[in-house]
Amino acid sequence: MTHPVDLRRCQALGLTGTAFLAAGGETAGALPIRELLTPAAPGAALGLVVVYFGVVLLIAAWTLLGRLVHGSEPPSPRALLLVLALWATPLLLAPPLFSRDVYSYLAQGAMVDAHIDVYSYGPSHLGGPLADEVAPVWQHTAAPYGPVFLATASALSALTSGELPAGLMGMRLVALLGVALMAAALPRLARHCGADPAAALWLGALNPLVLLHLVAGAHNDALMLGLLGVGLVAALGRRPALGVVLVTLAALVKAPALLGLAAIVVLQIRAGRTPARAVFTTATAAAGTTVAATAVAGTGYGWIGALDTPVSPHNWALTSLLGRATGALLERLGSDLAPLAVPVWHTAGLAFTAVALLVIWVRLRPRPVYALGLSLAAVAAFGPAIRPWYALWGLFLMAAAAPSTSVRHRVAAVTGVLALSVMPSGGPADVGQLVLAVSGGVLGVVVLWQAHQAAQAPALGRAA
Numbered sequence: 001m002t003h004p005v006d007l008r009r010c011q012a013l014g015l016t017g018t019a020f021l022a023a024g025g026e027t028a029g030a031l032p033i034r035e036l037l038t039p040a041a042p043g044a045a046l047g048l049v050v051v052y053f054g055v056v057l058l059i060a061a062w063t064l065l066g067r068l069v070h071g072s073e074p075p076s077p078r079a080l081l082l083v084l085a086l087w088a089t090p091l092l093l094a095p096p097l098f099s100r101d102v103y104s105y106l107a108q109g110a111m112v113d114a115h116i117d118v119y120s121y122g123p124s125h126l127g128g129p130l131a132d133e134v135a136p137v138w139q140h141t142a143a144p145y146g147p148v149f150l151a152t153a154s155a156l157s158a159l160t161s162g163e164l165p166a167g168l169m170g171m172r173l174v175a176l177l178g179v180a181l182m183a184a185a186l187p188r189l190a191r192h193c194g195a196d197p198a199a200a201l202w203l204g205a206l207n208p209l210v211l212l213h214l215v216a217g218a219h220n221d222a223l224m225l226g227l228l229g230v231g232l233v234a235a236l237g238r239r240p241a242l243g244v245v246l247v248t249l250a251a252l253v254k255a256p257a258l259l260g261l262a263a264i265v266v267l268q269i270r271a272g273r274t275p276a277r278a279v280f281t282t283a284t285a286a287a288g289t290t291v292a293a294t295a296v297a298g299t300g301y302g303w304i305g306a307l308d309t310p311v312s313p314h315n316w317a318l319t320s321l322l323g324r325a326t327g328a329l330l331e332r333l334g335s336d337l338a339p340l341a342v343p344v345w346h347t348a349g350l351a352f353t354a355v356a357l358l359v360i361w362v363r364l365r366p367r368p369v370y371a372l373g374l375s376l377a378a379v380a381a382f383g384p385a386i387r388p389w390y391a392l393w394g395l396f397l398m399a400a401a402a403p404s405t406s407v408r409h410r411v412a413a414v415t416g417v418l419a420l421s422v423m424p425s426g427g428p429a430d431v432g433q434l435v436l437a438v439s440g441g442v443l444g445v446v447v448l449w450q451a452h453q454a455a456q457a458p459a460l461g462r463a464a
Contacts, residue, residue, distance in 0.1 A: 109153025119302025
């Protein structure tokens with residue numbers, strides 16, 4: 001006999017997981033440099049074990065919740081939103097986790113506030129304690145973000161007077177706003193696409209990647225996806241002009257959201273507009289929004305040229321891995337072409353992405369939301385840079401529009417793997433850290449198994 005899964009147990013298990021995440025992050029997270037411990041320090045080692053213990057508990061809670069959502073008596077979307085709020089609560093006051101990008105955001109906001117061109121200079125040009133928090137690889141890198149996000153970061157810098165604790169909390173609140181918009185959009189998108197709203201919320205908003213990277217990591221992808229989601233809801237609700245404005249604002253946070261305009265064009269054509277008129281009205285509204293937002297932000301149009309911001313030399317994108325492997329092989333063969341290997345593979349990846357997008361939109365034009373999700377997944381998978389939270393670009397929309405349960409199950413499996421793929425400090429892992437992380441994960445599995453056995457015993461006794 002199997003022990004029944006109930007919502008309260010899922011709530012408690014997930015809350016315990018995020019509480020351990022927050023506690024472990026106090027010594028092993030992406031801390032300010034004055035608080036950083038060496039990886040070998042006992043506190044950092046214990047924190048790493050605790051973080052991965054918490055991650056495993058969170059993944060288990062999410063998996064059990066998925067069984068409940070797909071069961072005979074699924075919880076309502078409102079109940080799932082309460083679960084999301086409960087699970088996110090311990091992370092609100094936790095230090096940044098799994099990435100130091102939030103420090104780059106704060107430094108770039110301070111640069112805009114100080115009238116320094118963020119599209120020409122990196123945070124090192126700002127100088128001072130805030131710039132020192134930025135990861136060394138990005139110290140001299142121009143901002144790749146659009147004027148909407150930089151204006152937000154600048155306003156936050158002015159509001160907090162550059163104080164780091166207040167700035168970190170402010171950036172987390174901005175990310176939470178994005179997650180709230182995502183959660184508000186998902187049920188509506190799912191209904192328009194003929195999917196289950198509760199299942200869409202489970203996969204697209206309660207996903208461990210959302211909690212680990214958008215909430216705990218405070219990534220601006222949350223704001224991009226939130227604006228994209230509500231923009232699509234507006235377009236599906238026969239308000240295409242509002243949809244174009246919102247999707248353009250999302251693209252002015254991060255450029256990949258620009259693909260959302262293709263979905264709005266398709267939706268207008270389905271509503272009876274001619275293709276020429278749909279493209280013209282969409283392009284006009286998008287251009288007007290871009291001009292207005294850029295004028296308000298005062299950052300200029302340097303973000304267009306900054307889209308080719310260099311990627312980390314150790315990036316583990318597919319094309320980067322193939323490029324480094326090819327370069328190493330050419331070096332062994334004594335070829336002078338070795339330095340060209342990575343750029344060639346990056347170019348090939350972009351070409352493959354372009355072809356994939358064409359095929360997706362030709363074949364799935366009647367399902368624009370799903371086509372957009374697959375397109376964003378392709379951009380993330382075959383682009384020159386990838387991070388675990390990039391998977392959310394496509395997953396967010398696929399959660400609402402995937403045509404079958406099997407697709408959602410495969411996406412969920414990928415989520416579980418990616419949730420375990422980054423160190424809480426946001427830096428590369430050595431062998432010792434990997435051992436500690438695996439130990440924390442195994443400890444989580446053992447505790448879960450013992451709890452399961454303890455829960456099974458009374459049930460078996462009653463059956464006997």
